[in-house]
Amino acid sequence: MPISSESVLVTLVVALPAEAGPLKNFFQLKPLRATNNVFQSDQGIRLLVTGVGRKNLNHSFARFARTEFAKESQQVSPAWLNIGIAGHRELAVGEMMVANKISCAVSAQPSFPTPVLSANHYGEVLTVDEPELTYPQNAAYDMEAHAFWDMALNYGMLDLIQCCKLISDNPHGGVEKITTAVIDEIFCAASYEIRQHVDLLRNLAYEQQHLMSDPALYLEIADRIHLNVNQALQIRRLCQRFVTLNRESELEALLATGYHSARDLTQILRESLKSAVKVTEE
């Protein structure tokens, strides 16, 4: 089910323009103004094209972090998905593998994406700085995943940071055979799985964003009077409790009767919630 969202829910991260092409088509992504490597839809999906390797990825993230979009909290997505081609000793070209471990040839610390996505193949993604031609380990060899994980952690929710790789080369078909057309073909063949992953992440991100959003009546209050951080937290939670307890109309009525200050309002809301407590035999 399409979610029409003002805010960004999922950011897809790819290294190559050739990987970005099919994704732009699948999700109807349009270039974001004043950038040349960021694309976005009105369905809560954004695409960041970083260039090959850890350095380029870090640089792209840093550049993106300086844009006005990244400074607005609703423009930083809870979910992040790194999709890209990778080499593998055992998997056939075109297969998709979801990462359950991301390691790096030059860093000892592996990361473990939460098993959220369903797939036929799961495994380790090993990030290297040069294309791997001999596939010594039973892992998907890529050049960005490890840096992606570290960077995405600064912006997204740990459980919604995911990585999946499409196998582009193996001992039977080496890296020299990879062309833009081959990448396009691999991505198109995997379009159903890619859409499924993106949809799931988008739904989970939407649910989280919805849970964390401010109650409408609280926003009205915050618009009307000045609240310090503490007052804001308290009044927000009190409003949330009215909503959750299905007493929104009561809250509306209380607000309509007027209040002098944030302190006064906190007191009124507290008293009202307290006075409703009774255990009676029905």
Place this chain on the structure above:
Amino acid sequence: MKFSAVYIERAIAEHELTQRIIARVSETPVITIDRYGEVFNRAGQNFRIQKRAPALILAKKHGKTVLPAPEGYGFEQGRGFYFSHMLNCLYDCRYCFLQGMYRSAHYVLFVNYEDFMAGIDAEALSHDEGTVFYSGYDCDSLAMEPISAFCESFIPFFANRPASILEVRTKSTQVRQLLDFQPIDNCVVAMSFTPEAASKRWEHKVPNLSKRLQAMKKLQRSGWKIAVRFEPVIGEAGVEAEYERLFSQTFSVLSADELHSVSLGEFRLPAQFHKNLVKLYPDEDLLARETVQHDGMLSLAAGGEALLEALEDRLFSYVDRSRYYRCA
């Protein structure tokens, strides 16, 4: 029983129980890790998201395996201890403190049962007055029996230690393994119950009341000692009538005279855990209700002493007071 993945600590990869479990979940992706904390204890995890598809983590418990039980945790029968061979639970009760205590919803199973057993022996030997060991403090002890082989391992162990009592806390109907054993006198199976409406509303994935009562009946009939824990009591309009119905349902199936013990306990949890629960479930009515705080513990304002006394009065028309204790 399905897991989204199985993480295995390198150190126990060859342990017999690990090998047995891997064979049972052969379709599940296996990931080798150094210490369970690198997955389980990470900051920034979301219990609610993970609860959709938890993974199983097989680990080794280091350090102390057996700890003193909190005051008033069980029926007075000797010095109380608890041990947690597992962290987290198959079920998903909305009031469960585990959601507020752990950062992750994955299940951790400590496979080095031999170290728990050594810990139990050490405590039993150093206390002459008799000892009770509670299992199921941080998990449900029976729910994962086909994987954990908990009863399979610990019932024969306690059978050889008649001076020590094992109390197994559960909401599960997985009693087949127990029924396959000869009942032992020093094991108590304690099942928690809330009224049917509360269970339907908050005890997600827990077997229904009548199935649990039937499981307890089977145990009682075959000679196992069983106990009933009416907790957590959640005070709200109509709750006394709900409990009257629950007591009547329970004692029409189970023989009250043969029960090991019966208890009542309020919905209480540490204030910080409540705060964590609210963050996860701001949309949950139970967690939006008015609370009162005492010594760092939160309980519902719509509960308290008067309600518990009223429920106790009703309960005593079914059960003798000598079998009763109020859970702290």
